[in-house]
Amino acid sequence: MKEIQIKDKRFRTFIPEADILREVHRVASEISRDLEGENPLFVSVLNGSFMFTADLMKCLDIPCEVSFVKLASYAGTSSTGKVKELVGLNEDISGRTVVIVEDIVDTGLTMKRLIETLKGRGPKDIRVATLLVKPDKLEVELNLDYVAMKIPNDFIVGYGLDYDGLGRNYRDIYTVID
Numbered sequence: 001m002k003e004i005q006i007k008d009k010r011f012r013t014f015i016p017e018a019d020i021l022r023e024v025h026r027v028a029s030e031i032s033r034d035l036e037g038e039n040p041l042f043v044s045v046l047n048g049s050f051m052f053t054a055d056l057m058k059c060l061d062i063p064c065e066v067s068f069v070k071l072a073s074y075a076g077t078s079s080t081g082k083v084k085e086l087v088g089l090n091e092d093i094s095g096r097t098v099v100i101v102e103d104i105v106d107t108g109l110t111m112k113r114l115i116e117t118l119k120g121r122g123p124k125d126i127r128v129a130t131l132l133v134k135p136d137k138l139e140v141e142l143n144l145d146y147v148a149m150k151i152p153n154d155f156i157v158g159y160g161l162d163y164d165g166l167g168r169n170y171r172d173i174y175t176v177i178d
């Protein structure tokens with residue numbers, strides 16, 4: 001087990017890369033099976049989901065497209081509840097099957113707001129693929145179609161996820177010690 005220090009916090013290995021990739025493969029198989037013939041548009045939510053998106057896309061074997069959007073609702077280790085606007089989606093999604101690709105669903109407020117925003121643009125279907133979910137933190141009802149892993153409430157970093165901008169580069173996921 002490895003320990004890392006980021007600013008004032010220590011973290012230890014929690015989910016090794018091999019376990020992450022196994023679950024990403026599983027989710028990709030489910031998506032390939034469900035959305036064959038749909039030419040889905042994957043909408044990847046930056047910054048946190050860049051690694052998940054890359055690995056997920058590499059495992060898909062159906063015709064599909066990917067686009068990257070930005071929004072932010074997080075400062076430090078606790079959700080602020082504030083949600084910024086969606087930026088960067090230039091594609092016309094009307095009549096299309098859209099798959100939102102997110103790093104982690106915590107309270108679920110970000111995802112709920114994003115789904116509502118995208119619904120306003122007339123897609124045929126919106127699905128959600130999230131790397132992680134903290135089920136005990138969910139504050140809103142959400143239909144999460146594809147979930148790679150469920151985790152406890154603790155703060156994590158790595159595999160795209162950050163603590164104050166740092167830690168996204170680690171290939172494993174780490175959980176906070178103190």
Ligand code: IMP
Nearest residue numbers: 074079105106107108109110155156161
């Ligand atoms: P929500 O709106 O509370 O669901 O927050 C979702 C966003 O919070 C995610 O997209 C992440 O950017 C961030 N987030 C939530 N939990 C963590 C964590 O444990 N580590 C790093 N970022 C997190």
